[in-house]
Amino acid sequence: MRLIVLLLLMVSSLVVVAGRLVWVQGVSSGHFVALASGQRDRTVILAARRGSIVDRNGNTLAMSVDARTLVADPRLIVSPQATAQTLASMLGVPAADLAARLSNGTGFAYLARRIDPQVAASVVALGIPGIQSITEPLRVYPDGQLAAHIVGFTGTDAQGLAGLESTYDSVLSGKAGSMAMQTDPQGREIVSAKSQTSPPVAGDDVVLTIDQNIQYEAEAALAQAVQTYHANGGTIIVMRPSTGEVLGLANFPTFDLNTYSTSTVASRVDRAVQDVYEPGSASKVITAAAALESGVESPDEVMSVPDTLHLANSTFHDAEPHKVLNLTLSQILEQSSNVGTIQVAVKVGKDRLSSYLQKFGYGKATGVGLPGESAGILPPARTWSATQLPTAAIGQGVAVTPMQMMSVYSTVANGGVWVQPRIVEGERDASGTLRPAAAPLSRRVIRSETAQTLTSMLLEVVGGSTGTGAAAAIPGYQVAGKTGTAQKPIPGGAGYSGYTASFIGFAPAANPQVAVGVVLDDPTPIWGGSTAAPTFRIVMQNALQRLGIGPGPVLPMRGGAPLSPGGTPLPGPARSGDVPMAPGVAE
Incomplete structure (x- = not known):
């Protein structure tokens, strides 16, 4: 009887074991295979090397270098708290943060990314199961703050966050790869097991139009101008008028790309394309162009210009009191007379003036290729009040970016043809082949004869006896160029406070090769001719020397004789009062 009972127990046990085997090997085999694979199989993402950003001569502005990243498999960490305490001081990461990552319940966690290889090696040497280091590219900017607003920066995951790093992120980032492998319970790779690797594809380089030397000198000159004239900030742009190539673009304040996370929001604003300002007298060249194109004025036609003009229940002034003077259009522009410019604008009419402001690019982004570009402010002519014609004529009541104003003067320099500004030359692949960017848009704005006449008039602004x-x-x-000093509107339309000083010009006047624009925010003294103009000279002189551009042929001055027939000069430069009902204070 005992043998029978024992036999029955043995048979029952075998049945249970057999049933369990059937269940494990048959019914639930998929579950256990997946469980084993989850503990053994790992897929590691292999980051692609991000392409570089270089200047027109191949000088590197942004590049990626190999760094080490520490990763962990939290499932293999025996004591997350103790491990976190051990690693915190080595990695400079709070222990609480590390403990949270080591306890996330998944098979993967970043502990520290893109760190010094020696630090990573010292952590791996501790032999903590589940912790290893992998190679990950680190984005570096060799020149720190040089061209910061152009280049931009990337985030922790190497995604472009600002500047061209953002705009060209898909070009620069390439395609990530992956490596599938098997690991033992300590997280170490099982070398004998099969692994499958899909290699990453490196990103392409982006080649810019800027020149590293011209960029450096522009930034240095701007920083010096801000300090010397106690300005809040400013912008300098250097451009090739015939091609639209931006050779330099400087903003102040600026920041170091390698430590962008510690920079202020204000320092990261690209003033050249994101900030707008009322251009003041620099805009008078458009009023003159509209008058010449429509035939309502000729360069040497004499006008009687008082120092005060009453129009639309408002009073407009020249900066300094004077008797009624006989001035030509050329002298009005040379001496920057507000009253004379408004008299010309009345002949032009609001619809025609508005049309030429639009033709020169007001109210529309230039499309230079930098993120966040503003279109400026140009109210439709149909909405203009009675005072908007005179104010728009002298560059108030409208707002532009420095890049838009550069386009205005580049159009004059280029014989009346507007060429879209551009900052990217093309994309370069791993073989070194350059894919040029699309040809810039272009359109004729004014006749070449008008552009030549305006150039001769702008020559007088710089070289004339009474030019500003x-x-x-x-x-x-x-x-050839023009000064500008305009009052700054208070946000919300509650009047004006402070000044914007500018000078925009080009050289050599007979065959313009380079245009430079300088805009300073609230300098002391306020005059564009006293602050922006000397800064322009420094930047332009360097650019001409850098590019090997000689003086070229000489254009005859319109005032080759002391004055055009019938014209009389103002007592001094007639710095324009750009705000109605207020004394004139701007050039």
């Missing part, structure tokens, strides 16, 4: 831009003159070269 004498400080922009460069020995041996003919420089």
